Amino acid sequence: MSLDKKHILLVEDDTMLSSLLASSLEKEGYEVAVANNGEEAVSAIEAKGFSIIVLDLIMPKMDGFEFLEALVKNKGENAPPAIVLSNLAQDVDVSKTEALGVVKHIVKTEVSIKQIIEEIQAVIGS
Amino acid sequence: MTIGKKLFLSFSFIATFAVLVTGLFTFQSAKEGITKRILSDLTLLTETQEGAVLMFLDRIAARTSDFASDGFIRDKTQEIVLGEADAVVIKELNQHLIKNKLSLENAMVGIKIIDLEGKTIAATADSEIGQTEPEDSAFHNLLPMDYGEVVLDTVRRGEYFGDARLVLAAAAPLYDRVGEHINGYLVAYLNANIFNDLMSGVYSEDLGAQSSLRGRSESFEMYLVDTDGYMISASRYIDDVVLNKLITIQPVLQCAFDIETTGFFESYTGKQNVGAAMCLPNGWTLVAELQEQEAFAEINKTQKQIGILILIVLAFGSLLSMVVVRKLVFPIRNLIEKTKLLESGDFSARTKIETNDELETLGNSFNSMVERLGELNEMKTEFISIASHQLRAPLATMKWYGQIVADGDAGVLTETQKEYIDRMNSSTERLITLVNDFLSISRIDSGKIQFNPEPVNIIDVINTLVDNVFNIQIQDKQIQYTLNTEKKVALVNVDPALIREVCSALIQNAIKYNREKGKITISFEEDEKLTKIIIQDTGIGIPDDEKSKIFSKFFRASNAVQSGVGGVGLGLHAVKQMVELMGGKIGFESTDGQGAAFTITLKKSDV
Numbered sequence: 001m002s003l004d005k006k007h008i009l010l011v012e013d014d015t016m017l018s019s020l021l022a023s024s025l026e027k028e029g030y031e032v033a034v035a036n037n038g039e040e041a042v043s044a045i046e047a048k049g050f051s052i053i054v055l056d057l058i059m060p061k062m063d064g065f066e067f068l069e070a071l072v073k074n075k076g077e078n079a080p081p082a083i084v085l086s087n088l089a090q091d092v093d094v095s096k097t098e099a100l101g102v103v104k105h106i107v108k109t110e111v112s113i114k115q116i117i118e119e120i121q122a123v124i125g126s
Numbered sequence: 127m128t129i130g131k132k133l134f135l136s137f138s139f140i141a142t143f144a145v146l147v148t149g150l151f152t153f154q155s156a157k158e159g160i161t162k163r164i165l166s167d168l169t170l171l172t173e174t175q176e177g178a179v180l181m182f183l184d185r186i187a188a189r190t191s192d193f194a195s196d197g198f199i200r201d202k203t204q205e206i207v208l209g210e211a212d213a214v215v216i217k218e219l220n221q222h223l224i225k226n227k228l229s230l231e232n233a234m235v236g237i238k239i240i241d242l243e244g245k246t247i248a249a250t251a252d253s254e255i256g257q258t259e260p261e262d263s264a265f266h267n268l269l270p271m272d273y274g275e276v277v278l279d280t281v282r283r284g285e286y287f288g289d290a291r292l293v294l295a296a297a298a299p300l301y302d303r304v305g306e307h308i309n310g311y312l313v314a315y316l317n318a319n320i321f322n323d324l325m326s327g328v329y330s331e332d333l334g335a336q337s338s339l340r341g342r343s344e345s346f347e348m349y350l351v352d353t354d355g356y357m358i359s360a361s362r363y364i365d366d367v368v369l370n371k372l373i374t375i376q377p378v379l380q381c382a383f384d385i386e387t388t389g390f391f392e393s394y395t396g397k398q399n400v401g402a403a404m405c406l407p408n409g410w411t412l413v414a415e416l417q418e419q420e421a422f423a424e425i426n427k428t429q430k431q432i433g434i435l436i437l438i439v440l441a442f443g444s445l446l447s448m449v450v451v452r453k454l455v456f457p458i459r460n461l462i463e464k465t466k467l468l469e470s471g472d473f474s475a476r477t478k479i480e481t482n483d484e485l486e487t488l489g490n491s492f493n494s495m496v497e498r499l500g501e502l503n504e505m506k507t508e509f510i511s512i513a514s515h516q517l518r519a520p521l522a523t524m525k526w527y528g529q530i531v532a533d534g535d536a537g538v539l540t541e542t543q544k545e546y547i548d549r550m551n552s553s554t555e556r557l558i559t560l561v562n563d564f565l566s567i568s569r570i571d572s573g574k575i576q577f578n579p580e581p582v583n584i585i586d587v588i589n590t591l592v593d594n595v596f597n598i599q600i601q602d603k604q605i606q607y608t609l610n611t612e613k614k615v616a617l618v619n620v621d622p623a624l625i626r627e628v629c630s631a632l633i634q635n636a637i638k639y640n641r642e643k644g645k646i647t648i649s650f651e652e653d654e655k656l657t658k659i660i661i662q663d664t665g666i667g668i669p670d671d672e673k674s675k676i677f678s679k680f681f682r683a684s685n686a687v688q689s690g691v692g693g694v695g696l697g698l699h700a701v702k703q704m705v706e707l708m709g710g711k712i713g714f715e716s717t718d719g720q721g722a723a724f725t726i727t728l729k730k731s732d733v
Contacts, residue, residue, distance in 0.1 A: 014519060020523075108526075
């Protein structure tokens, strides 16, 4: 693990999006690990530490909500910060994620990749 | 009026009515029955007593007549009258009267013989002899009577035979032996106290009715009234009443017309009595009466009992209706409460009715219904979530990849390529907006939009939109865009997401329907509490006859359709809903063919 690079866990089941996002983030100098669903994300978290989690909500096997619950249960205070990046925009969904402790809830179709990078930088720096 | 009150009133009314009717009816019949019985008893009594009195008077008359037929008396009287008698004769006569006549009748207190001038010439008491009958005496000027005829006086009070007495006098003519000439009169005096005894039942032959009345009743009395209207027997209420009190009660007055009264009248004591009267042939009235109150004491008691019964029934009625209220109304109220909860969107509302009747069934149906509604509600939320995701996912991909390419990060672009990719990105944005509109409408329709107001800088919102979302379109169409911000605009109290959608939609329209090289001007107006945002364009405008429908769902103005510009007719509808949800207003002015100016009025933030 390189010490000067920040590690991002990207949890996203849509491969087209995840590959684009991962390469964009890597260009910015981050190390990115991709998990395709909540289960893989849980394993990834166990295996190593991350500076931030970028999390989709609607995924097979274990969705984002369930993952967040597991995260809180397993890691509690030590859990890395999470930004939700989802298509869900309803208030009820936003409240849910905020209640689960996410830093920000971003709707995919409302932002550009640039803006996403800015949000991540705001949380963990470059 | 609540059901409880209605029930209570119904119960009370029915019960009271029933009791009253029954009671009144029973009371009436009973009173009639009792009245009949009392009057018949009294009538029987008075008839009997009348008989007794008359019999007595007849006896006295017979006695007097008998005495007056005595030969010795007649002879001696004649002698005295003719002046042929001396003191011895008179004394003989007196003795005769005393021994042989007076002794025959206990009721008599004395006998005297008067001459035609009214002077007493013989008597059973010496004190009487020589006295002349007073002017007002009944025997002062007696009219000629037949042999054997007797005349009865009225009851009088006075000095008779050496004592103050109450007397009734009977007079008979003393004829000479030949029967042609009246020499004088024999006057027999009765102790009028005898009438007290008659009235009080000492001589009563029919003890049955009288004794029962007397025994039962405290106010019962029977008395005699003479022709002048004076009482001639003792009263149980007033001392020394005989010949001192004028009795003017109805029965007495009616006897003047020979009408015998039975019924209710005001007695000489002033009380309301029930009684019967007999009109004696000699002009006297015999009255038997008792107090009405006493006579109908039982009935009156019954009346009171009925009154108490009514109160009990009322008390019972309220108790009963309270129980019914509990059983009926409480469950209904519970149901109303839960329905109100449901109205406000709480799908967890359930009733608990265990009355084992139709209400319980209703309650259970209600609970099932609410559960079903809750499920449907859940499904709606789920649907919107799913729809959001499914529609947006590919759009997100299109947007991001499009941006990467447009930014040149996927390779250098030719002019044309850049142009094309920019247009594609613009379309992507429009599609994203459209999807957002659809989803907003779905949410508004199902009541799912939450409005979380906070102070928002409206200028920032507009700038972000114009710079990031609409910049390409504005460039493409060469729109002249102006934002008037000479004055500082206050923060507005709105939901940031909603206001963003609203502004986005209006700006989009301003661009969409505008002409090439047209203008868009955004300006602001303020007063104390409100901020107005005016978005003015130089587009196709809105025809007059379609202005009223412009905010309707799926409505597109004819000129919009003809222009070939895309759209579903949701934009303005959604905008209006959202603006109103934020407590604001939307309006517009437009001239067909020249453009439109939409104004949103929003509440200022207090901060």
